[in-house]
Amino acid sequence: MLTLPFKASVVIISLIGSSSLVQAEAAPKQSSDFKANYNLAINDSKAKPETALCSATVHDLTKNKKYKYDRFGFTQADYDAAQLNRNNGNVTVRLNGEARQRNGSAAWDVVTVDCSVSKNKVRSVSVTVKK
Numbered sequence: 001m002l003t004l005p006f007k008a009s010v011v012i013i014s015l016i017g018s019s020s021l022v023q024a025e026a027a028p029k030q031s032s033d034f035k036a037n038y039n040l041a042i043n044d045s046k047a048k049p050e051t052a053l054c055s056a057t058v059h060d061l062t063k064n065k066k067y068k069y070d071r072f073g074f075t076q077a078d079y080d081a082a083q084l085n086r087n088n089g090n091v092t093v094r095l096n097g098e099a100r101q102r103n104g105s106a107a108w109d110v111v112t113v114d115c116s117v118s119k120n121k122v123r124s125v126s127v128t129v130k131k
Contacts, residue, residue, distance in 0.1 A: 026123070028061055028064065034056050034060055038056040041074075058072050061125065067102065069099040069127070071099065073108070081096065089119070093117060094113070095112070111130060114126045114128070
Protein backbone atom coordinates (compact mmCIF):
# COMPACT_ATOMS: atom_id res chain seq x y z
CA MET A 1 0.00 0.00 0.00
CA LEU A 2 1.25 3.46 -0.94
CA THR A 3 1.35 5.91 1.99
CA LEU A 4 1.19 9.56 1.07
CA PRO A 5 2.61 12.30 3.32
CA PHE A 6 -0.31 14.66 2.49
CA LYS A 7 -4.08 14.59 2.45
CA ALA A 8 -5.55 12.20 -0.10
CA SER A 9 -8.12 14.81 -1.13
CA VAL A 10 -5.36 17.04 -2.50
CA VAL A 11 -3.64 14.58 -4.83
CA ILE A 12 -4.25 10.89 -5.21
CA ILE A 13 -2.01 8.70 -7.28
CA SER A 14 -2.67 5.01 -7.66
CA LEU A 15 -0.59 2.25 -9.13
CA ILE A 16 -2.52 0.07 -11.54
CA GLY A 17 -1.01 -3.23 -12.60
CA SER A 18 2.75 -3.43 -12.49
CA SER A 19 3.88 -0.50 -14.60
CA SER A 20 1.01 1.96 -15.14
CA LEU A 21 0.84 5.19 -13.18
CA VAL A 22 -2.57 6.86 -13.14
CA GLN A 23 -3.66 10.05 -11.45
CA ALA A 24 -7.10 9.73 -9.95
CA GLU A 25 -9.54 12.57 -10.29
CA ALA A 26 -12.00 13.88 -7.76
CA ALA A 27 -15.40 12.27 -7.97
CA PRO A 28 -17.85 14.32 -10.05
CA LYS A 29 -20.91 15.93 -8.51
CA GLN A 30 -23.74 13.42 -8.30
CA SER A 31 -26.09 13.72 -11.26
CA SER A 32 -29.84 13.26 -11.28
CA ASP A 33 -29.17 9.70 -12.57
CA PHE A 34 -26.86 8.75 -9.69
CA LYS A 35 -29.52 7.26 -7.41
CA ALA A 36 -31.09 5.21 -10.23
CA ASN A 37 -27.68 3.88 -11.30
CA TYR A 38 -26.82 3.04 -7.68
CA ASN A 39 -30.15 1.24 -7.14
CA LEU A 40 -29.77 -0.66 -10.42
CA ALA A 41 -26.37 -2.00 -9.30
CA ILE A 42 -27.72 -2.91 -5.84
CA ASN A 43 -31.06 -4.42 -6.86
CA ASP A 44 -30.37 -6.00 -10.25
CA SER A 45 -26.71 -6.94 -9.93
CA LYS A 46 -26.61 -7.48 -6.15
CA ALA A 47 -23.49 -5.31 -5.96
CA LYS A 48 -22.01 -4.45 -2.59
CA PRO A 49 -22.80 -0.86 -1.55
CA GLU A 50 -19.25 0.43 -2.12
CA THR A 51 -19.14 -1.20 -5.56
CA ALA A 52 -22.51 0.33 -6.46
CA LEU A 53 -21.22 3.75 -5.34
CA CYS A 54 -18.19 3.32 -7.60
CA SER A 55 -20.30 2.22 -10.56
CA ALA A 56 -22.80 5.07 -10.20
CA THR A 57 -19.96 7.59 -9.82
CA VAL A 58 -18.15 6.45 -12.95
CA HIS A 59 -21.43 6.71 -14.87
CA ASP A 60 -21.59 10.35 -13.73
CA LEU A 61 -18.21 11.00 -15.41
CA THR A 62 -19.97 10.60 -18.77
CA LYS A 63 -22.11 13.70 -18.06
CA ASN A 64 -19.05 15.83 -18.88
CA LYS A 65 -19.16 16.19 -22.68
CA LYS A 66 -15.36 16.56 -22.75
CA TYR A 67 -14.83 13.21 -21.01
CA LYS A 68 -13.30 10.46 -23.18
CA TYR A 69 -16.15 7.97 -22.67
CA ASP A 70 -19.90 8.37 -23.10
CA ARG A 71 -20.97 5.06 -21.55
CA PHE A 72 -19.75 2.41 -19.12
CA GLY A 73 -20.95 -1.16 -18.91
CA PHE A 74 -20.60 -3.69 -16.11
CA THR A 75 -21.86 -7.27 -16.21
CA GLN A 76 -23.02 -9.41 -13.33
CA ALA A 77 -19.65 -11.19 -13.51
CA ASP A 78 -17.88 -7.80 -13.24
CA TYR A 79 -19.79 -6.93 -10.07
CA ASP A 80 -19.22 -10.41 -8.61
CA ALA A 81 -15.45 -10.15 -9.25
CA ALA A 82 -15.06 -6.61 -7.87
CA GLN A 83 -12.23 -6.31 -5.37
CA LEU A 84 -12.69 -4.39 -2.14
CA ASN A 85 -9.81 -3.49 0.15
CA ARG A 86 -10.89 -2.16 3.55
CA ASN A 87 -8.40 -0.13 5.58
CA ASN A 88 -9.18 2.09 8.60
CA GLY A 89 -12.73 2.93 7.49
CA ASN A 90 -11.68 3.58 3.89
CA VAL A 91 -12.48 1.21 1.05
CA THR A 92 -10.69 0.89 -2.27
CA VAL A 93 -12.88 -0.62 -4.98
CA ARG A 94 -11.53 -2.16 -8.19
CA LEU A 95 -14.17 -2.93 -10.82
CA ASN A 96 -13.52 -4.25 -14.32
CA GLY A 97 -15.88 -3.39 -17.16
CA GLU A 98 -16.12 -1.76 -20.56
CA ALA A 99 -16.34 1.85 -21.74
CA ARG A 100 -17.43 3.26 -25.10
CA GLN A 101 -15.42 6.13 -26.53
CA ARG A 102 -17.33 9.35 -27.12
CA ASN A 103 -15.85 9.82 -30.62
CA GLY A 104 -18.76 7.95 -32.24
CA SER A 105 -16.93 4.64 -32.42
CA ALA A 106 -18.89 1.47 -31.79
CA ALA A 107 -15.79 -0.07 -30.17
CA TRP A 108 -15.63 -0.55 -26.43
CA ASP A 109 -12.44 -0.43 -24.35
CA VAL A 110 -11.86 -2.96 -21.58
CA VAL A 111 -11.24 -0.85 -18.48
CA THR A 112 -10.47 -1.07 -14.80
CA VAL A 113 -12.18 1.44 -12.54
CA ASP A 114 -10.65 2.23 -9.15
CA CYS A 115 -12.56 4.22 -6.55
CA SER A 116 -11.60 5.44 -3.11
CA VAL A 117 -14.62 5.37 -0.78
CA SER A 118 -14.73 7.02 2.63
CA LYS A 119 -17.81 7.56 4.82
CA ASN A 120 -20.08 6.12 2.11
CA LYS A 121 -18.90 8.64 -0.48
CA VAL A 122 -16.57 8.20 -3.46
CA ARG A 123 -13.65 10.59 -2.96
CA SER A 124 -11.69 9.80 -6.13
CA VAL A 125 -12.00 7.69 -9.25
CA SER A 126 -9.63 6.55 -11.98
CA VAL A 127 -10.30 4.67 -15.20
CA THR A 128 -7.50 2.70 -16.82
CA VAL A 129 -7.66 0.98 -20.21
CA LYS A 130 -6.51 -2.63 -20.03
CA LYS A 131 -3.97 -3.45 -22.71
